[in-house]
Amino acid sequence: xxxxxxxxxASGTRVPLIAGNWKMxxxxxxxxxxxxxxxxxxxxxxxxxxxxxxxxxxxxxDLRGVQTLVHGDDLxxxxxxxxxxxxxxxxxxxxxxxxFLAKLGCTYVxxxxxxxRTIHGETDEQLSAKxxxxxxxxxxxxxxxxxxxxxxxxGTHVEHxxxxxxxDLEGLPEDQVRQLVVAYxxxxxxxxxxxxxxxxxxxxxxxxxxxxxxxxxxxVAGAVRVLYGGSVKAAxxxxxxxxxxxxxxxxxxxxxxxxxxxxxxxxxSHLTT
Ligand SMILES: O=C[C@H](O)COP(=O)(O)O
Numbered sequence: 636x637x638x639x640x641x642x643x644x645a646s647g648t649r650v651p652l653i654a655g656n657w658k659m660x661x662x663x664x665x666x667x668x669x670x671x672x673x674x675x676x677x678x679x680x681x682x683x684x685x686x687x688x689x690x691x692x693x694x695x696x697d698l699r700g701v702q703t704l705v706h707g708d709d710l711x712x713x714x715x716x717x718x719x720x721x722x723x724x725x726x727x728x729x730x731x732x733x734x735f736l737a738k739l740g741c742t743y744v745x746x747x748x749x750x751x752r753t754i755h756g757e758t759d760e761q762l763s764a765k766x767x768x769x770x771x772x773x774x775x776x777x778x779x780x781x782x783x784x785x786x787x788x789x790g791t792h793v794e795h796x797x798x799x800x801x802x803d804l805e806g807l808p809e810d811q812v813r814q815l816v817v818a819y820x821x822x823x824x825x826x827x828x829x830x831x832x833x834x835x836x837x838x839x840x841x842x843x844x845x846x847x848x849x850x851x852x853x854x855v856a857g858a859v860r861v862l863y864g865g866s867v868k869a870a871x872x873x874x875x876x877x878x879x880x881x882x883x884x885x886x887x888x889x890x891x892x893x894x895x896x897x898x899x900x901x902x903x904s905h906l907t908t
Pocket of ligand 1: 658737748820824826827864865866867885886887888889
């Protein structure tokens with residue numbers, strides 16, 4: 636049964652978002668199978684999508700198939716692109732416009748994932764332009780920020796991550812900032828099995844929210860969802876999302892297994908009361 640995907644309510648209550656980033660995995664056939672399995676598993680568990688929102692970020696080549704399945708089967712799973720160009724059209728070989736993602740029914744788009752920052756050398760200036768491009772096409776950006784191991788060891792991770800946030804949000808109006816999702820991803824914990832503890836996730840999420848409150852006011856800061864990403868599994872998701880300033884998770888490897896990802900979505904059922 637479909638319901639409109641959840642979003643933060645007008646009262647400021649933040650609906651948790653469980654997002655699966657498939658990265659460069661799953662061709663368009665495998666992607667459909669994975670999404671079908673995920674939807675069936677969550678259906679069997681009578682998952683309430685208004686209570687916990689679910690989104691997937693497949694490779695670009697999967698998006699048309701994902702759109703067809705989501706619409707055809709009336710699924711409540713949202714989806715988005717893993718990146719977008721800061722331009723809308725033109726001679727930019729290999730790039731994908733936000734306009735194309737919007738036309739494919741994407742709700743979200745990842746901006747500044749650490750693999751884009753490190754492997755592709757994306758700068759904060761480019762990411763700031765990509766955020767603006769996303770909003771031009773009514774896409775909700777999931778802005779990824781976070782520090783590498785050396786910065787963490789030096790103890791300057793909060794300052795470093797807030798510096799990225801400030802630079803990326805440069806020039807963005809308040810009404811757009813309030814729609815954002817921010818994902819804190821300590822790079823040293825991505826795909827390594829190393830997980831920042833729930834306290835680390837809370838420390839950074841609270842710092843991000845305080846930064847937003849200082850610049851845009853409590854109302855805006857209270858609306859922005861802050862996710863944690865880095866080796867999240869069903870076994871550690873509940874403790875992380877249980878933190879007061881953590882509003883969900885951005886999952887890589889574990890999102891490629893429908894059963895494991897569904898268990899992360901159902902994190903509330905693993906909470907001890
Ligand atoms: O986008 C997802 C993050 O990079 C985390 O990936 P991971 O769960 O495989 O560590």
